[in-house]
Amino acid sequence: MVLxxxxxxxxxSAAFTLLVPAGCVHEPADCGGLTSFTCEMALRGAGPRDSRRFIEDLDNLGVEWSDSVSTARTGFSGATVAGNLPTALEIFADVVQRPHLPEDQLExxxxxxxxxxxxxxxxxAQKVMIEAQRHYYPDPWGRPSQGNEEAIEAIGIEPIRRHFGLHYRPNGAILGVAGRLDWPELKDTVERLLGGWDSRQAPGVVDGVAGKKVEHLEQETKQTHIAVAYDTVPYRDPDYFQAWGAVGVLGSGMSSRLxxxxxxxxxxxxxxxxxxxxLLDRAGVFCYAGTSAERAQETLDVMLAVLSDLGRGIEAAELDRLKARIxxxxxxxxESSTARSSMIASDWYHLGRVRTLDEVSRIVDGLTPESINAYLARRPPRDYTIVTLGPRPLEVNIGVR
Amino acid sequence: MVLxxxxxxxxxSAAFTLLVPAGCVHEPADCGGLTSFTCEMALRGAGPRDSRRFIEDLDNLGVEWSDSVSTARTGFSGATVAGNLPTALEIFADVVQRPHLPEDQLExxxxxxxxxxxxxxxxxAQKVMIEAQRHYYPDPWGRPSQGNEEAIEAIGIEPIRRHFGLHYRPNGAILGVAGRLDWPELKDTVERLLGGWDSRQAPGVVDGVAGKKVEHLEQETKQTHIAVAYDTVPYRDPDYFQAWGAVGVLGSGMSSRLxxxxxxxxxxxxxxxxxxxxLLDRAGVFCYAGTSAERAQETLDVMLAVLSDLGRGIEAAELDRLKARIxxxxxxxxESSTARSSMIASDWYHLGRVRTLDEVSRIVDGLTPESINAYLARRPPRDYTIVTLGPRPLEVNIGVR
Structure with a gap:
């Protein structure tokens, strides 16, 4: 594990983000939802605490905490007054090493x-984005953490114990801590709490294929929900900030093109x-719009036209505004220990090092319309994955406004 | 206006929250949505800035901002680096005093x-809570800000100009600012920007009646969405912190009873x-649960049993946990300028003064199980407003588990 x-x-305050390499990509094909199920069970008692005391002790420490499950990782994060951090870490060290996974709470x-x-x-609106990820990434990289009914119906305690045993492991785990802290003391605490955690090998992941490029999910909703995804470079790519700048101009904030x-x-x-x-070595841009059925075709047409325009480049004024916002x-x-603990853990996962805010600031200063446009010339938005959800399917009219 | x-x-950073006394309660009965419509139009250009420049200038200042409309107020809030605050305030001073309300953007x-x-x-899940407010509060105090289709279809530029003219006014307006700031300088800036704003009288609000106590909205959703509301004391009531403590034990956080x-x-x-x-002189506790149709009756039964139990009092350990979290x-x-600017503006609205965090901390320290139980004995949860949304209506079984 890396601290x-x-x-x-x-x-x-002080905040932590503990990432373990248990992700949906590790679920057997017929066990969709196993990672979330394992996480839900791991939080029902660990070490000396049963389910109830686990929750009560965290409340008594004033810890605001949450868990999250993604394709590659299960994460536990929390924030509290700095003095309570060591005990909060102790509780989550139990969760990742010694959960009870109590069979009597399985149902x-x-x-x-x-x-x-x-x-x-x-x-x-949430469902269409989940489906867009599933269609865009080759399986298993777009799997939804929620799984599916049949699999959840069938999962017993054994698959959960096995999933925990294989994937809650220190090799690949990262603990990010930010806020008021004393480094030597923190290092000792973490060594004591997590130093004895046993490494183990986990099976690799075999890439499958992506879903259909165009999919309509028929549902009698009031709006038609539209998701458009396309390829971009991952966070660790040298071109990342160019790609990020382009996405910002496209769709972040009220002066964005979309x-x-x-x-x-x-x-x-x-x-x-x-x-x-x-993800670690692939990435996507995901656009969303929700609109009425009668305006849905026009909305998709305009979105695709805006995307196509973006490939022709951005302007200096657009980049200046984006830089100011960033x-x-x-x-x-x-000013936020929570934001920083999450960011440094994520940096380590993607880069194997942490970017300071000063470094990010310098990189952002160095972005120019020319550098972003050179990137866009190499990798214009194209080859879209389009998922719509609503009463009627839409036509995909590339290049038509 | 009060600063x-x-x-x-x-x-x-520095953050601001500007509240003007333009709320949905002021909408003529056939103009549901007029306040939001007026707000949407006020943001489409003001003072020297047209719609586009308004948005671009805020982006150039790095202002993260939002607007909100409730029954009693329209609010504009934002945060940015401290040095950019005066210009951000200048822009919103134009919004509340000199919006263009451009007819060519009405459609x-x-x-x-x-x-x-x-x-x-x-x-x-959102809709059932909106409907719970509408049913719980006597009209017009539970009106949804979104309005309704017929009214929005019919609203022209004149009602919007009239609504703006009557209700965007300094008497009743509050500006809360928190973060890195220089008080004399801020006072001068605000005096310059908003000192000439003309007061005017606004018509009073006539209370109508509340909606049905039990309502089912039939919709073919996957879950049944349940809202239960009951009476409590408003924020300015001396009993407020007792009521707040009781709600915390009931339904805030993972060790709460619900x-x-x-x-x-x-x-x-x-x-x-x-x-x-x-609201200023009435308040409610709103409970929510989303569950499958087949478990919905049991869920409502358990919720009502938990509410009924609460009337019998809370325990010391529950209050200790809540205090630690608070x-x-x-x-x-x-650590958050945004949270504080919003809190002090809200305090002024409800109390005519601001509670410091030290004061709140002392009040929380003073809460005891006895003080909260005395409150609960006087005002136990009862007389519920229950709104459900889903495929089938439910029975209301008070006191049955």
């Missing part, structure tokens, strides 16, 4: 898993944006 | 309003919680 830390002595946990799955069915063209000028939707998503965001990130 | 400020010299704005309305239709009984023990749902909501939350609030 990365960033002291922020001007704060009174309650299974029901929670079912309900989560159904909650997504009632959120079409917001301007789709919402402000044409009133086609309430929500529209584009965001960057990266620089302001960096300063505010410096 | 309230809290210097946080350990930060590099685009109307379409955005329609799309927002439809987006809510596709989010049943989470424990509904989700953890029985696996009935993925999301369940209770939250406190206050104290930790207060320390983290001290």
């Amino acid at each position: 990365v830390a960033e002291p922020m002595p001007w704060l009174d 309650a946990a299974r029901l929670v898993m079912f309900q989560e799955l159904r909650a997504v069915e009632d959120e079409p 917001f301007t063209e789709v919402r402000e000028r044409r009133g086609l939707c309430y929500h529209v944006d584009a965001s960057y998503h990266s 620089k302001s965001g960096l300063i505010m990130q410096q | 309230v400020a809290e210097p946080m010299p350990w930060l590099d 685009a704005a109307r379409l955005v309003m329609f799309q927002e309305l439809r987006a809510v239709e596709d989010e049943p 989470f424990t009984e509904v989700r953890e023990r029985r696996g009935l749902c993925y999301h369940v919680d209770a939250s406190y909501h206050s 104290k930790s939350g207060l320390i983290m609030q001290q």
Whole structure:
């Protein structure tokens, strides 16, 4: 396990992000949802604490915490007053090393898993993005963490124990800590809590194929929900900041092209944006818009036209605005232990090192319209994966406004 | 207008929250959505800036901003590096005093309003809470900001100009600023920007009646969405912190009673919680759970049993956990200029003064199980407003587990 830390002595809080290499990509093909199920069970008692005491002790320490499951990792993160951090870490060190995985809570946990799955069915805006990831990335890299009903119905305690045994391991795990902290003391604490964690080999992942490039999911929703994804470079690529700048101009914030063209000028939707998503060695740009059925075709047409335009380059004024927003965001990130603990853990996962905010700031300063346009000339948006959800399918009219 | 400020010299950012007394309660009965429509139009150019330059200038200043419309107020808030605050305030001073309300953008704005309305239709978890507020509070105090299709279809530029003219006014407006700031300089800036804003009288609000106590909205959703509301004291009431403590034990966090009984023990749902909501002189507790149709009756039964139990009092250990969480939350609030600017503006609205975090901390220390139980004995949860959304209606079995 790697410990990365960033002291922020001007704060009174401290935050941690603990990533273990247990991701949905490791689920057997008929066990969709096993990683989330394992995580749900790992949180139902660990070490000296049963399920109830686990939750109560964290509350008594004032820890605001959450868990998350993605294709490559299971993450546990939390923040509290700095003095309570060591005990909070002790509790989560038990979760990743000594969870009870109590069989008598298996059915309650299974029901929670079912309900989560159904909650997504009632959120079409979220569902279309989950499906876009599933279609865009080659299996198993786009798997939804929620799994599917049949698999969750069938999973017993043994697959959960096996999944835990194989994938909750220190080789590949990362602990990021940021906030008010004393480095030698933190190092000792973490050594004591996690130093004896046994490494083990995990089976590799075999890449499958991606889903259909164009898919319509018929559902009697009030809006038609549109997702468009296309290829970009991963976070660790030298071109990453160029790609990031291009996505920012495309769809981040109210002066972005998508917001301007789709919402402000044409009133086609309430929500529209584009965001960057990266795995270790592949990445995608994911655009979303939700609109009424009768405006859906026009919305998709405009989105594709905006994407096609982006390939022709961005302007200096657009980049200046983006830089101002990013620089302001960096300063505010410096005020949040939670944001930094998550960022440094993620940096280590992708880069094997941490970028300081100063370094990011210098890189952003160095971006020019020319550098981004050179990138866009090499890798224009194209070859789209398009998933729509709503009452009627749409036509894909590339290059038509 | 009142300016309230809290210097946080350990930060590099500054944040503002500008509240104007334009709320949905002021909408003529056939103009549901007029306040949001007016806000959407006010953001399409003001003072020397047209719609485009307004957005671009805010981006160039690195301002992360948002607007919000509630029954009593329209709010504009933002955060940026401290040095850019005066210009950000200048831009929003134009929005509230000199918006163009450009007729040539009326149709685009109307379409955005329609799309927002439809987006809510596709989010049943949000919709059931909107309907719970509408049913719980006597009209017009529970009106949804999104309005309704017929009204939005019919609203022209004149009602918008009239609504702006009547309700965007300094008497009743509050500006909260927190972060790195210089008080004399801030006072001068605000005097210059907003000192000439003309007061005017606004018509009063006539209270109508509340909606049905039990309502089912039939919709073919995957989950049944359940909202239960009941009466509590408003924020300015001397009993507020007792009420807040009781709601915390009931439904805030993972060791709360609702989470424990509904989700953890029985696996009935993925999301369940209770939250406190206050207007100036009335308030409600709103509980939510989303569950499958076949478990919905049991979920509602358990929720009502938990509420009924709460009336019999809380335990010392529950309060200790809640206090620990609140104290930790207060320390983290001290690290966020955005949280503080919003809090001090809200304090002024409700109390006519600002509570410092030290004062809140002392009040929380003073809470005891006895003080909260005395409150609960006087005002136990009862007389519920229950709104459900899903394929089938439920029975209301008070006192049955």
